[in-house]
Amino acid sequence: MKWLELSVSAPPExxxxxxxxxxxxxxxGVAVEQDGGYNPDEGETPTGDEWAQVTTYLPxxxxxxxxxxxxxxxxxLVAHVTNIxxxxxxxxxxxxxQNSWKEHxxxxxxxxxxxxxxxxxxxxxxxxVRVIMLDPGMAFGTGHHPTTRMCIERLDALVFPGADVLDVxxxxxxxxxxxxxxxxxxxxxxxxxxxxxxxxxxxxRDNGVEHTVRVVQGTLPHADAKPASYGVAVANISxxxxxxxxxxxxxxxxxxxxxxVSGVLLTSKDDVVHALESAGARLEETFVDGDWVAxxxxxxx
Numbered sequence: 001m002k003w004l005e006l007s008v009s010a011p012p013e014x015x016x017x018x019x020x021x022x023x024x025x026x027x028x029g030v031a032v033e034q035d036g037g038y039n040p041d042e043g044e045t046p047t048g049d050e051w052a053q054v055t056t057y058l059p060x061x062x063x064x065x066x067x068x069x070x071x072x073x074x075x076x077l078v079a080h081v082t083n084i085x086x087x088x089x090x091x092x093x094x095x096x097x098q099n100s101w102k103e104h105x106x107x108x109x110x111x112x113x114x115x116x117x118x119x120x121x122x123x124x125x126x127x128x129v130r131v132i133m134l135d136p137g138m139a140f141g142t143g144h145h146p147t148t149r150m151c152i153e154r155l156d157a158l159v160f161p162g163a164d165v166l167d168v169x170x171x172x173x174x175x176x177x178x179x180x181x182x183x184x185x186x187x188x189x190x191x192x193x194x195x196x197x198x199x200x201x202x203x204x205r206d207n208g209v210e211h212t213v214r215v216v217q218g219t220l221p222h223a224d225a226k227p228a229s230y231g232v233a234v235a236n237i238s239x240x241x242x243x244x245x246x247x248x249x250x251x252x253x254x255x256x257x258x259x260x261v262s263g264v265l266l267t268s269k270d271d272v273v274h275a276l277e278s279a280g281a282r283l284e285e286t287f288v289d290g291d292w293v294a295x296x297x298x299x300x301x
Contacts, residue, residue, distance in 0.1 A: 001060065002092070003059060003091070003093075004058040004059075004060055005055060005057055006071060006088070007054065007090075008054055008084055008086075008087050009051045009052065009054075009084065010051060010078070010085070011083075012051070014078055014081075018054045018074075018078060018084075021071060021074035022055070022056035025056075025058075025070045025071045026056030026067070027056070027059055030056050031056070032052055033053045057092075058071075105142055109129070110152045111152050111156040112129075113128065113130055113156050114130055114152055115130070115131050117132065119133050119134065119135040120135075130182070132178060134203055135172075135202070142172070148174060148262075149289070150287050151234055151236045151262050154234075155175060155179055155182060155234060158258050159179050162185045163183070163184045163185060163232055164184065164229065164230045165187045165188070165230060165231070165232045165233070166188050166190075166225055166232070166234070166253070167179065167187060167188070167235075168219065168245075169219075169235055169236060170189035170190060170196075170200055171200065171236070173201070176204065177207050179213075180212040181207070184212060184232075186214075188214055188216075188224060188230075189213060189215040189216070190218050190219055191216075194217055197216070201215050219245070220245040220248035221245070225248070225252045227251050228252070229252060230253050231253070232260070233249055233253050233259045234260040234261070235259075235261045235262075236261070236263045239264045239268035239269075239272050242261050242272055243272060246272075246275040246278070250279035250297075251279070253281075255299055257298070258298055259276065259295075259296070261294070262292065262293065264293045264295065265291055265292065265293070266292070267291075268293075272295060273297075276295070280301055281297035282297060283296075
C-alpha cells in the first residue's frame, strides 16, 4: 500500500486545532515538529515566532478522497483566521512509512547486566547479561535517552531478587521489564496514555515477563499502589508531575525503600528534591547527564 503524507506549517498557537483535524481524519496519529530549547512538561513555552509542522498520513484506498477533502476544508478554515502554509502532499511507500525510523535504533548495552535489543535485530548476549527485546512503537522509552539510561543503571544497582517495584509513567515498559529481568517478584506499571499501555503490554509479552509485570492505564494515587507496598519505585516523567504526586510516590514505598526519579532538568533538581524530602524521603544520590538529572532517594518514616 502507498500512503499520502499531508503536512502544514503554522504558528504554535494553531498547532492544537490543526492536530485535532489531522487526528480525526488522518490515520495512525499526528506528528508535530517544532523548534526545541524548551520543555512543555515544565510549563515552558516557545520564546519566538517559530512555526511548527503538523503531519499525518492517509492510506491510499477508497477512503482517501473523503479524508483528504475533509482535512483540506479544515485547513482552509484555519487559514481564514491566521497565516499558515498551503497543505503539502507527498506519496510514500508502505515500507518507508512503517520502518524507516527503525534504522536509527541499534543494540545498546545500558548497564552491566542490561542490554536493549530492538525486536527487528538479532543479538547474542554475553554471559550474565540480560537482553530486553523492545519495540517502542509510539511510546517513550528506547534506552537511548539519558533519563531512561540513568534509570536502568539505578535499577541495576538497586533491584534485588524478590523486590516489588512500582513504575510510574512506564511508557514502552522498558523499566518495568528491566526490573523483572533483574529478579523483581512483582512489577506494577502505571501509564496514562492508552497507546503506550498497549505497547508496554506487548513488550512485556515479547520478553516473557507477563507473570511478573502488570501494566494498567492510570497514575497516582491508585488503589493498587497501596501505602508502603513497594521496595523500589521509579518515575521517569517530568519535574512538574513528580512534584505533584511526590506524597503518593513516597507513600507507596516501604520504609527504607528507594525511589528513582528522572525526566528532570538540572534547573528543576532543587524543587524535586524539596518535594521528595517534604514527603518523607532523603536524597541519597544525584546523577547528571548533560541537562538531565536522575535522583535516588530513600524513604525514612
